Amino acid sequence: MTDTAFALLKPQLDNADGVALWIADENLLNQASKVNPAITVISNRFDLCQQLESAGWQSQFSDFDFSPYADHSVDNIIYRVSKEKPVVHHIINQAIRVLKPGGTLALAGLKNEGIKTYLDKAKKLFAGQMEASKSDKNTWMGILQSPGSAATELLDDQDYCRLRDVASDDHLSYISKPGVYGWNKIDKGSALLISALPQFIASLASPPKSLLDLGCGYGYLALNGASLGCLVTATDNNAGALLACTENFRQQQIDGHIIAADCAEGIDQRFPLILCNPPFHQGFSIEGDMTDRFLKAAHRHLQPDGIACFVVNLHIPLERKAKKLFSTIEVIADNGSFKLIRLAQPH
Template identity: 45%
Template sequence: MSALLDQELQVSPRETLWIADENSKALLQQGFTFAGDLLSNRWDIAKLAEDKAGRSFFSDFHFEELGRKYRRIVYTVSKEKALVHHIVNRAAEFLGEGGELVLVGGKQGGIKTYAAKAAQRFGCAKQLQKHGAEYSSTNALQDRGGEKIDDLNYTQLRRLEELGGLYSKPGLFGWNKIDRGSALLAEQFATLLPNDGAHVVDLGCGYGYLSAQLAIRGNYYFTATDNNAAALQACERNFRERGLEGVVVPSDAGAELENRIADLLVCNPPFHQGFQVEGDLTDRFLKQSARLLKTAGYALFVVNEFIPLVRKGRDYFSGVQLLAKDQGFCVYRLDL
């Protein structure tokens, strides 16, 4: 994938916009430089690209902030369908005359279907080329007014009863449901609560479910952080609506936060990086958690039962205690 993406990015780079989601990180880590603009909804990727791209932008794909149009837009298709549809729709608006959208991806990622939909949106013939196990689809803009693809109103935050009235939107993992693991972790708050006024770090906050559940039970100051722009947007709205005291900030697994700030840290760490399972994600969250906790503080983690958290956790914590196990999830308490 990186070789094909690299090849596409080298065609008129100064006239190219690279839509870089989580699947693009590997290329940036290889000492790669890109003379064009990069737009990402991932904080780590946008920061990594600051000295590697001509301009780097972090947002929930707000194309208006770029201030220009492009001859080429290159995009490795994402895992979430609504997000891909949003990018294709907006690309038709932000390409100049004669511009083209290049989609890159594997068969398992739905590239063939997206190629057909992009052709429909752009008013051009479907085009698909195979490059080993990967594909590219170059879509020339022939009709800017082509029928838009359904993107579930991607840009709109919405209040969802199935989330207990919290706001969410497409673009963040599990955006329209309460994660079973997070719900299991939240059940532990009935017996494991810090003192009123405690500083709580919600690491990988998503739309803010765990913070909202804690706030029902006490008065705390929250630092909620996530790598995903859509998650931060939703969490900020929920903090305002629920009157939670604290801040919502972008961060890569908490790396940008100050040392020893948390009396309690709550975390439901991801274990997927795009279409791939990334084995060191849990380790990164554990390492940062140990750095962020005050000496007398503790962390509550929930993970899939196949994650060896006891073994991993002992590299950073003196105490790792299983609190609950249900429906394939395990909740642990970790003490320094």
């Protein structure tokens, strides 16, 4: 599916020169554009960086880290707005810092994503220097020209880069930051999974020596699973999640591995225990695709006598999808919102 907002930005990508940055997030998976060697892509999505690098783009996988760029050192920035407001505000704030006087920020998005509000705010920050256009009544782009002076008041990005305490329970406290899935709370489904962990692992012949947290976010499942005394591996596709998880491991003194990967691809190890709260959707791809991909990843990484513990919303037909991959599929709990599913005997 072509994204109309991205389509508006394509000529900007083709024509960018000097020092140019394309800020890309999950919305842009599978959206093709001709390679422009002047551009460095910055993305917080590992899969997108891999995809763009294999297509010939230069990319930097980071949590939208602009610190390598000095003040007023960049000529063009191209950005299709993200879903989350703090991310968008962070990028607009950084753009005003790093752009040279006369350098441009091309910003596009859809009306229901708040693009008009973003353009209004950015226009103020850029001292009124903006050229706006639209391709249909829902899709807008603004090209903002840097006045070269520092902005007096930046947009509220909720202190985007700062790792902070966000939640705690009877056992642990958790560190996270904006840009991470459900960053300022404990996910209810994940809490349910952890409360049922003894029930999940009761069927194992011996205590697990290692576990994999598949799609770890800030590391809630991994941190709680570590209390089983096993070696923990946590993996995610999102750079901010990996930063937060690393900090949580450091503070809780967990000696585990944290690995950037797309659905654990590139991890060769198999585990006796896998914990997973899979994402519903990714960019424009539908939830079914992601559920299937996470199930396949669990199948690839599970030891023959191991178990994979999943939590999903009730409406997700995980049991049906898992049939092709596992012989044992058991719903061990259902609280009216989430269900816990034990998968074993991969075939």
